Amino acid sequence: MRAVADREGVRDTGMEAVELDRRLAATWSTPPGLWGALSTVDHKIIGRRYIVTAFVFLALGGVLALLMRLQLAQPEARFVGPDRYNQIFTMHGSNMMFLFAVPVMQAMAIYLVPLMVGTRNIAFPRLNAFSYWMYLAGGLLLWIAFAVDTGPDVGWFAYVPLSGPQYAAGKRADIWAQMITFTEVSALAIAVEIVVTVFKQRAPGMSLDRIPLFVWSMLVTSFLVILAMPAIMIASTSLILDRLVGTHFFNPAEGGDVLLWQHLFWFFGHPEVYIIFLPAVGMVSSIVATFTQRPVFGYLAMVMALIATGVLAFGLWVHHMFVAGLPRLGESFFTASSMAIAVPAGLQIFCWLATIWAGRPIFKTPFLFVIGFIVVFVIGGLTGVMVASVPFDTQVHDTYFVVAHFHYVLVGGAVFPLLGAVYYWFPKLTGRMMSETLGRWSFGLIFSGFNLTFFPMHILGLQGMPRRIYTYQPEMPWSGLNMFISLSGIVLAAGFLLFFIDAIRSARSGPVAPANPWGASTLEWATSSPPPSYNFARLPVIERLEPLSDRSDPLGIVEGLYTDRRELLITGVVEARAQARESSVGSSIWPLLAALATSAMLIWSIFTPWAVVWGSIPIAVALIGWFWPKGDPEDET
Amino acid sequence: MGLLSTGALVSGCNGSQSALNPYGAPAIHLENLIIGIVALSAMIWLLVMVMLVLALRRGRGAETEGRTSEGRLTMTVSAAVAVTVAIIAGMTIASFFTTRSIGVPQSAAVTITVRAQQWWWQVIYAGSDGTPTFQTANEIHIPVGQDIRLQLESADVVHSFWVPSLAGKQDLVPGRSNDLLLRAEKPGIYRGQCAEFCGLQHSHMAVMVVAEAPSDYARWITSQRADAMMPADPDAASGQAAFLAKPCAACHTVRGTQATGTTGPDLTHIGSRQTIAAGLLETTRGSLAAWIADPQTLKPGNNMPMVPLTSIELQNISAYMESLK
Numbered sequence: 034m035r036a037v038a039d040r041e042g043v044r045d046t047g048m049e050a051v052e053l054d055r056r057l058a059a060t061w062s063t064p065p066g067l068w069g070a071l072s073t074v075d076h077k078i079i080g081r082r083y084i085v086t087a088f089v090f091l092a093l094g095g096v097l098a099l100l101m102r103l104q105l106a107q108p109e110a111r112f113v114g115p116d117r118y119n120q121i122f123t124m125h126g127s128n129m130m131f132l133f134a135v136p137v138m139q140a141m142a143i144y145l146v147p148l149m150v151g152t153r154n155i156a157f158p159r160l161n162a163f164s165y166w167m168y169l170a171g172g173l174l175l176w177i178a179f180a181v182d183t184g185p186d187v188g189w190f191a192y193v194p195l196s197g198p199q200y201a202a203g204k205r206a207d208i209w210a211q212m213i214t215f216t217e218v219s220a221l222a223i224a225v226e227i228v229v230t231v232f233k234q235r236a237p238g239m240s241l242d243r244i245p246l247f248v249w250s251m252l253v254t255s256f257l258v259i260l261a262m263p264a265i266m267i268a269s270t271s272l273i274l275d276r277l278v279g280t281h282f283f284n285p286a287e288g289g290d291v292l293l294w295q296h297l298f299w300f301f302g303h304p305e306v307y308i309i310f311l312p313a314v315g316m317v318s319s320i321v322a323t324f325t326q327r328p329v330f331g332y333l334a335m336v337m338a339l340i341a342t343g344v345l346a347f348g349l350w351v352h353h354m355f356v357a358g359l360p361r362l363g364e365s366f367f368t369a370s371s372m373a374i375a376v377p378a379g380l381q382i383f384c385w386l387a388t389i390w391a392g393r394p395i396f397k398t399p400f401l402f403v404i405g406f407i408v409v410f411v412i413g414g415l416t417g418v419m420v421a422s423v424p425f426d427t428q429v430h431d432t433y434f435v436v437a438h439f440h441y442v443l444v445g446g447a448v449f450p451l452l453g454a455v456y457y458w459f460p461k462l463t464g465r466m467m468s469e470t471l472g473r474w475s476f477g478l479i480f481s482g483f484n485l486t487f488f489p490m491h492i493l494g495l496q497g498m499p500r501r502i503y504t505y506q507p508e509m510p511w512s513g514l515n516m517f518i519s520l521s522g523i524v525l526a527a528g529f530l531l532f533f534i535d536a537i538r539s540a541r542s543g544p545v546a547p548a549n550p551w552g553a554s555t556l557e558w559a560t561s562s563p564p565p566s567y568n569f570a571r572l573p574v575i576e577r578l579e580p581l582s583d584r585s586d587p588l589g590i591v592e593g594l595y596t597d598r599r600e601l602l603i604t605g606v607v608e609a610r611a612q613a614r615e616s617s618v619g620s621s622i623w624p625l626l627a628a629l630a631t632s633a634m635l636i637w638s639i640f641t642p643w644a645v646v647w648g649s650i651p652i653a654v655a656l657i658g659w660f661w662p663k664g665d666p667e668d669e670t
Numbered sequence: 671m672g673l674l675s676t677g678a679l680v681s682g683c684n685g686s687q688s689a690l691n692p693y694g695a696p697a698i699h700l701e702n703l704i705i706g707i708v709a710l711s712a713m714i715w716l717l718v719m720v721m722l723v724l725a726l727r728r729g730r731g732a733e734t735e736g737r738t739s740e741g742r743l744t745m746t747v748s749a750a751v752a753v754t755v756a757i758i759a760g761m762t763i764a765s766f767f768t769t770r771s772i773g774v775p776q777s778a779a780v781t782i783t784v785r786a787q788q789w790w791w792q793v794i795y796a797g798s799d800g801t802p803t804f805q806t807a808n809e810i811h812i813p814v815g816q817d818i819r820l821q822l823e824s825a826d827v828v829h830s831f832w833v834p835s836l837a838g839k840q841d842l843v844p845g846r847s848n849d850l851l852l853r854a855e856k857p858g859i860y861r862g863q864c865a866e867f868c869g870l871q872h873s874h875m876a877v878m879v880v881a882e883a884p885s886d887y888a889r890w891i892t893s894q895r896a897d898a899m900m901p902a903d904p905d906a907a908s909g910q911a912a913f914l915a916k917p918c919a920a921c922h923t924v925r926g927t928q929a930t931g932t933t934g935p936d937l938t939h940i941g942s943r944q945t946i947a948a949g950l951l952e953t954t955r956g957s958l959a960a961w962i963a964d965p966q967t968l969k970p971g972n973n974m975p976m977v978p979l980t981s982i983e984l985q986n987i988s989a990y991m992e993s994l995k
Contacts, residue, residue: 115871194826194827200827285844290845291828356838357848365766369762372761373758379750379754390728404722415714422762425768430839431830431832431865495690495704506950
């Protein structure tokens with residue numbers, strides 16, 4: 034790489050490795066202590082924080098699930114009353130979708146994408162810090178509200194008018210709507226960072242056809258977030274306006290429309306499923322390639338399938354509204370489009386099967402979770418084809434069949450790969466290995482517990498059991514299966530408990546991991562475990578899709594970067610040719626202050642519209658502080 | 671299929687509520703579609719599992735064997751995708767034709783309006799050729815073997831009408847009116863319940879469809895059109911007086927008396943209905959008394975307040991309610 038204009042400073046050209054590490058660490062490290070923790074912009078620290086927080090929400094959501102199963106184990110049980118039960122299932126759904134599934138996938142990307150594309154920090158690092166604080170505030174808002182009996186109780190899709198001013202008194206529905214705002218802001222921020230990181234910060238030579246599949250999946254996911262989230266933002270804001278200042282967006286008596294909510298919600302809500310699923314596809318691809326010891330079969334087909342899924346995801350929302358009374362011809366179109374998405378999904382499954390077929394599988398825990406994923410997700414995909422059919426759906430919509438279906442898709446399709454991914458990337462994140470023995474046990478318990486818990490729900494649904502009921506009458510033929518499901522839920526919970534125990538124990542005292550414990554071939558394994566604050570001492574140059582696959586041909590490196598300022602290499606979108614060197618911002622407390630100011634305004638605005646006026650002042654102050662010119666010279670091209 | 675045989679165990683005639691126990695043409699069409707698609711899907715899943723197991727076993731011990739060429743893999747994967755497309759197209763077409771067969775025909779013999787409320791079903795039989803309109807609650811009588819058009823409306827939030835043994839579900843959306851074809855081939859009682867979450871008592875919002883021979887149906891219509899009977903026995907007569915004097919009449923109608931409230935269900939013939947409180951309890955004098963005495967314990971959050979009554983008043987009002995056949 035060439036050096037351009039001169040600047041006072043120390044370049045890394047020809048520098049000794051030890052000296053280089055020392056200088057880079059001095060430039061990039063997060064200062065120790067509380068101030069450092071609050072002001073850090075290191076994508077690895079923020080990513081790790083995000084992941085841990087998301088798993089805490091997973092555990093809390095799981096506890097709610099157990100409470101529901103306790104209540105439903107017997108007919109007309111009085112363990113939880115209807116009011117609390119409605120809060121519990123609403124919390125479970127909202128928490129799992131908005132505070133666990135989407136954030137955890139994005140969090141994995143925050144940590145891994147910069148490493149996988151060979152750069153030193155994510156794009157817009159301060160926005161990244163801001164995103165985490167917003168997410169945390171949204172999560173706390175929801176859970177504190179629930180703790181003081183003000184948890185939302187209108188379902189995770191909060192249909193109007195039930196969630197409107199007339200039927201949802203108090204602040205419960207507002208809490209839900211505002212929690213959505215928090216998670217929207219944080220998710221949109223990450224999506225923008227990922228897109229820019231992938232487009233402009235890839236290591237030189239990582240042309241579009243050398244981008245790892247996980248990075249591709251996160252790129253497509255980020256576009257889905259950017260395109261889908263505005264719909265829910267409009268919906269939740271209109272709902273708050275209806276509730277707070279008496280607009281009538283959703284009030285049919287005043288010219289509003291009830292189904293408008295459903296259209297807006299599902300225009301976001303269906304892509305949401307793929308926002309959760311596509312990252313999992315990337316994780317599965319990474320794991321399959323490593324544990325079959327060969328590249329994933331059909332790289333181009335896999336990328337095309339990702340993009341096709343992303344496009345089709347926006348053409349299916351009406352299948353959530355098949356019984357709302359829309360014109361039949363329009364519904365048939367949505368049947369066709371919903372079924373069509375099985376084609377790219379099928380293609381991906383076939384490519385993985387071909388990879389396994391042609392490879393030499395190693396049966397380690399991450400790979401076990403991938404096998405479990407294929408077994409379970411294919412069932413979820415097929416029941417998805419079923420509910421895509423309008424007439425079929427008229428019998429199963431809003432029943433336990435659908436509850437079974439989306440758990441097969443979301444747990445089977447996303448949580449199984451995620452758990453595999455945790456076992457896979459744990460050594461990279463922590464520098465320690467998780468236990469293979471406990472991993473196998475936890476996989477076995479989760480896999481069997483999951484199927485025993487959720488498969489019978491298909492039958493319950495066909496037997497006429499609607500979802501979201503807090504109890505059922507003894508004369509209904511559902512008690513046997515419900516008891517069975519509740520008992521199976523204990524097995525599933527035990528599996529998760531074991532996973533958490535293993536993760537916590539291993540993080541403290543697991544065996545120390547080498548840089549590349551699995552013999553994987555993507556860039557994140559080229560640096561130490563855990564990576565240093567600057568990720569790579571020398572930025573790599575990429576010459577093939579799997580840069581680490583050939584040990585006889587070591588990575589090329591970039592030289593000539595400054596070591597006394599945080600410097601990144603900016604490259605072209607298509608060929609990833611070096612274009613510019615750009616400084617990356619350092620630690621700053623302003624993102625936290627901006628997040629606090631924004632949170633205060635958003636929460637205050639649940640109570641009075643004037644909050645938007647007065648609450649904007651601290652936000653403006655925080656943003657001025659954030660963007661105050663730093664006096665850096667223009668970046669060099 | 672374990673899944674289907676389990677469904678068949680559910681008792682058929684009394685209060686059946688299962689998509690796998692169809693007793694009406696629309697539900698029968700749907701069951702055929704469900705069985706067809708589930709069977710096909712089960713085969714696909716098995717096929718994928720066989721491929722998975724073979725792939726895993728092949729790779730495991732195959733260090734020395736020749737690897738499959740990329741070309742052959744491409745052929746196989748392409749063929750699998752082509753088969754997927756064909757199956758998807760087939761299912762789409764099957765579902766299109768089934769949709770047509772469950773559409774509401776113009777020629778439906780009877781139209782009944784169902785107006786859902788938190789948490790009960792108001793059922794309105796419109797009078798044709800000058801006969802008066804009457805209302806009932808949570809119980810819909812239909813003649814067997816005839817196409818019935820339900821006109822579905824909501825008074826408050828979104829609900830969903832679902833009697834799985836007779837037809838698929840259809841939402842009741844405020845500000846809109848939806849149609850549903852209902853048809854029973856055999857006399858019997860078919861249970862359904864609200865399928866769209868509608869608040870606190872979504873769980874206790876059942877509806878009974880009573881399908882009967884046309885002659886029985888005609889008799890039922892005649893008796894329902896009539897005003898409420900004047901109570902014959904003295905308990906019921908005092909009950910009527912108490913009912914009219916207490917707040918009951920502010921919310922409920924008993925045709926032929928001064929009770930003309932419209933917030934709660936029409937009670938003109940409540941004694942003739944199978945259940946009270948939207949399928950919660952079988953209609954007996956005891957259950958009526960229990961309900962009136964403390965509706966909030968039996969169905970927490972419902973819109974009926976507890977009206978303070980002496981035990982005598984309670985007994986008499988229950989007797990009166992029971993007498994309203």
